[in-house]
Amino acid sequence: MSFKLTILGCHSATPRSLAHTTSQYLEMNNDCFLIDCGEGTQRQLRKYKIKFSKIKHVFISHLHGDHFFGLIGLISTFNLLNRNTELHIYGPKGIKEIILLQLKLSNSWVEYPLHFHELVASQSEIILDNDKVQVHTIPLQHRIYTNGFLFKEKNRPRKLNMSSIDNYPEIDICDYQNLKDGKDFICQDGSIILNKELTYDPPRALSYAYCSDTEYTESIVPLIKETDLLYHESTFLEEHHQLALKTKHSTAKQAGTIARKSNVKKLLLGHYSSRYKSLELFLQEAHQVFEPVELAEAGKEITVTR
Amino acid sequence: MSFKLTILGCHSATPRSLAHTTSQYLEMNNDCFLIDCGEGTQRQLRKYKIKFSKIKHVFISHLHGDHFFGLIGLISTFNLLNRNTELHIYGPKGIKEIILLQLKLSNSWVEYPLHFHELVASQSEIILDNDKVQVHTIPLQHRIYTNGFLFKEKNRPRKLNMSSIDNYPEIDICDYQNLKDGKDFICQDGSIILNKELTYDPPRALSYAYCSDTEYTESIVPLIKETDLLYHESTFLEEHHQLALKTKHSTAKQAGTIARKSNVKKLLLGHYSSRYKSLELFLQEAHQVFEPVELAEAGKEITVTR
Numbered sequence: 001m002s003f004k005l006t007i008l009g010c011h012s013a014t015p016r017s018l019a020h021t022t023s024q025y026l027e028m029n030n031d032c033f034l035i036d037c038g039e040g041t042q043r044q045l046r047k048y049k050i051k052f053s054k055i056k057h058v059f060i061s062h063l064h065g066d067h068f069f070g071l072i073g074l075i076s077t078f079n080l081l082n083r084n085t086e087l088h089i090y091g092p093k094g095i096k097e098i099i100l101l102q103l104k105l106s107n108s109w110v111e112y113p114l115h116f117h118e119l120v121a122s123q124s125e126i127i128l129d130n131d132k133v134q135v136h137t138i139p140l141q142h143r144i145y146t147n148g149f150l151f152k153e154k155n156r157p158r159k160l161n162m163s164s165i166d167n168y169p170e171i172d173i174c175d176y177q178n179l180k181d182g183k184d185f186i187c188q189d190g191s192i193i194l195n196k197e198l199t200y201d202p203p204r205a206l207s208y209a210y211c212s213d214t215e216y217t218e219s220i221v222p223l224i225k226e227t228d229l230l231y232h233e234s235t236f237l238e239e240h241h242q243l244a245l246k247t248k249h250s251t252a253k254q255a256g257t258i259a260r261k262s263n264v265k266k267l268l269l270g271h272y273s274s275r276y277k278s279l280e281l282f283l284q285e286a287h288q289v290f291e292p293v294e295l296a297e298a299g300k301e302i303t304v305t306r
Numbered sequence: 307m308s309f310k311l312t313i314l315g316c317h318s319a320t321p322r323s324l325a326h327t328t329s330q331y332l333e334m335n336n337d338c339f340l341i342d343c344g345e346g347t348q349r350q351l352r353k354y355k356i357k358f359s360k361i362k363h364v365f366i367s368h369l370h371g372d373h374f375f376g377l378i379g380l381i382s383t384f385n386l387l388n389r390n391t392e393l394h395i396y397g398p399k400g401i402k403e404i405i406l407l408q409l410k411l412s413n414s415w416v417e418y419p420l421h422f423h424e425l426v427a428s429q430s431e432i433i434l435d436n437d438k439v440q441v442h443t444i445p446l447q448h449r450i451y452t453n454g455f456l457f458k459e460k461n462r463p464r465k466l467n468m469s470s471i472d473n474y475p476e477i478d479i480c481d482y483q484n485l486k487d488g489k490d491f492i493c494q495d496g497s498i499i500l501n502k503e504l505t506y507d508p509p510r511a512l513s514y515a516y517c518s519d520t521e522y523t524e525s526i527v528p529l530i531k532e533t534d535l536l537y538h539e540s541t542f543l544e545e546h547h548q549l550a551l552k553t554k555h556s557t558a559k560q561a562g563t564i565a566r567k568s569n570v571k572k573l574l575l576g577h578y579s580s581r582y583k584s585l586e587l588f589l590q591e592a593h594q595v596f597e598p599v600e601l602a603e604a605g606k607e608i609t610v611t612r
Contacts, residue, residue: 014383015349039379040346043321063412065382073345076371077320094411101407105400106369107450144413 001153001203002305003028005229008044010270010296012213012235012249013066015040020298021066022212022271024231025050028151029132034058034074035149035210041070042077048299052081057128059135060091061212062146068095072102079110086113090127090135092145093118119147124223138223140214142248148211150223158182158199165198203306209264212271215245216254221262228304230264231296233271234282240273256286256293266304270296307459307509308611309334311535314350316576316602318519318541318555319372321346326604327372328518328577330537331356334457335438340364340380341455341516347376348383354605358387363434365441366397367518368452374401378408385416392419396433396441398451399424425453430529444529446520448554454517456529464488464505471504509612515570518577521551522560527568534610536570537602539577540588546581562592562599572610576602 004027009020021038025045032054034041045052052074060068068091078087089095096116103109117127119137128135131154138148157180165171165179170187179185185193209224212233224230235249244251250258252269259267267290269282276282279295286293294302310333315326327344331351338360340347351358358380366374374397384393395401402422409415423433425443434441437460444454463486471477471485476493485491491499515530518539530536541555550557556564558575565573573596575588582588585601592599600608 013386015346015379017349017352039376040321040349043323043346046323063408064414065379065408065412069379069382070345073321073371073375076375080319092411098408098411102369102371102404105398105404106371108370 001029001156001206002303003151003153003206003208004301004303005208005231005268006048006050007270007296007298007300007302008041008048009038009298010272011066012271012273014274015066016274019274020044021069023070024210025055026151026208028206028208029153031130031133032056033135033151036061036067036212037070037074038066039069039073042074044298045074052078053083053085055087056085057088057090057135059149059210060089060095061140061148061210062142062144063092063094063098064144064213067212071095072099075099075103075110075114076106076108078112079108083110083112086115088115088117088128090117091119092147093120120145124150136223138209138211138220140211140220141217142213142215146213148209148214148220150207150209150227152207153205155205156202158195158202161197161199168193168198171198206304206306208304211258213249215248216250216258218258218261221258224258224262224264227262227264229266229268229302230259230262231268231270232258234269234286235271235273237276237281237285240275252282252285253289256289259286259290259293266292266294268294268296268302307335307462307512308609309457309459309512309514310607310609311514311537311574312354312356313576313602313604313606313608314347314354315344315604316578317372318577318579320580321372322580325580326350327375329376330516331361332457332514334512334514335459337436337439338362339441339457342367342373342518343376343380344372345375345379348380350604358384359389359391361393362391363394363396363441365455365516366395366401367446367454367516368448368450369398369400369404370450370519373518377401378405381405381409381416381420382412382414384418385414389416389418392421394421394423394434396423397425398453399426426451430456442529444515444517444526446517446526447523448519448521452519454515454520454526456513456515456533458513459511461511462508464501464508467503467505474499474504477504512610512612514610517564519555521554522556522564524564524567527564530564530568530570533568533570535572535574535608536565536568537574537576538564540575540592541577541579543582543587543591546579558588558591559595562594562596565592565596565599572598572600574600574602574608
């Protein structure tokens with residue numbers, strides 16, 4: 001069990017020569033997710049040789065342009081490439097209207113199944129749930145309705161402890177599934193053998209939390225607790241603390257504080273304002289409060305394994 | 307008098323690593339025009355060091371994505387750059403609804419005057435007319451409502467022939483403007499001195515015709531007659547003639563034929579389909595019917611002078 005995150009863009013506001021607006025590509029247990037889709041994302045996908053057809057689910061955090069202006073182009077390109085597999089779009093209410101209006105006016109209806117899942121809840125909810133992965137929203141505090149997303153591997157079945165099981169002839173092969181599911185074994189005489197005596201813990205399930213854009217808010221801490229990787233926006237440095245407050249963004253130090261309070265394994269910074277020439281200062285500032293920090297950079301791949 | 311055209315993108319369908327979708331930047335008599343605006347156009351503008359603030363007028367030929375998916379991003383970026391000068395958008399009916407819906411849902415109203423000029427006419431019309439330049443629509447035949455655009459310098463005043471004027475003491479300085487405007491001079495005795503005796507022809511006004519996307523149609527010939535530079539789409543080569551017919555595009559040979567029938571000074575090809583590895587074949591094919599042909603390429607600048 002492992003997941004791989006590829007940064008396609010990690011700057012705020014507008015695309016510039018060397019600064020791509022937000023988009024990330026996540027592979028987790030054979031599911032491939034696109035997270036946000038700034039203008040030019042389809043070019044970045046090509047640049048990093050990511051197969052378009054693998055993307056089945058697109059998550060849009062909010063409707064500011066640097067997070068979704070590339071979506072209509074990607075949807076159209078999928079059609080030109082004769083896609084026939086379904087595509088699911090998760091994003092704030094209104095996203096369906098924007099996309100359908102553009103398809104209507106260009107007389108370019110897509111020929112693959114396109115499903116919209118519009119989000120309106122202010123509490124965390126499960127928006128995708130298959131046999132291997134669950135995706136939860138992380139309600140964020142920004143200038144408009146915004147969600148982060150928590151991608152969680154499903155827990156695997158418990159592992160059988162065969163040397164222990166062999167001590168109990170009453171336990172049959174047909175009981176194994178119940179043991180893997182965590183159930184205790186009840187003997188014919190009514191006595192109970194505890195599950196933990198018969199199985200090992202499964203490999204711990206991994207998780208990735210994506211939080212962009214948001215002001216500093218500890219309300220997300222319970223949701224992202226112990227996460228293996230946390231991407232938390234850091235648009236500003238502390239010297240522009242007031243600007244962060246005003247625009248409802250975070251500083252690198254605030255991102256570090258959230259990471260520490262959430263006891264995550266690693267913090268990834270991004271969504272940098274263009275006013276800073278060097279990104280090194282973001283790293284230094286977050287390091288003041290939290291050690292395992294990395295900078296997002298276009299093209300960077302981060303693989304998380306157990 | 308001269309004009310300069312910069313190609314920002316000239317490929318059809320979808321942006322790829324080395325293929326930018328359609329956009330052009332035209333400087334004519336201090337007016338700066340953006341013509342079409344595929345996804346990624348703002349990055350191309352930066353790459354070729356074109357000042358965003360110089361663009362006052364944007365012309366959108368039609369609402370297929372490869373010609374306008376970059377517009378909302380550009381409009382938003384203008385706002386982030388604190389633009390305060392007005393911006394005029396000319397394009398098919400519906401363009402205003404698309405842009406305003408996206409601004410509304412992102413709660414990002416622009417703070418500069420944004421004017422929409424929606425086009426519905428099926429006949430050529432004048433859509434911009436200032437003291438130096440006129441812009442006419444060129445109705446095209448495509449799968450959806452589409453216009454090309456004809457950019458025409460205004461004729462300059464006639465030049466005074468002072469050595470001739472000096473022979474007529476009756477002509478005073480206050481008569482010069484009438485002579486420049488082409489009027490004959492009426493003497494006190496009622497006799498007439500013809501204007502052509504007193505003035506020279508002014509420098510010939512230049513013109514640029516932009517025609518993308520369209521099937522082969524001779525209906526445009528009277529509109530673009532004698533144009534100094536004609537951009538005519540050539541999505542296909544003749545070997546895919548049937549595909550051009552079906553998708554309402556043109557071949558390079560058809561573009562050459564239109565150029566010949568219109569007696570333009572130079573033809574510029576573009577809007578190439580991605581199926582062709584070499585663009586040289588487009589040049590060769592157009593050459594069969596028309597000699598002065600150039601290929602559009604991203605970054606190419608074409609200056610037309612008298």
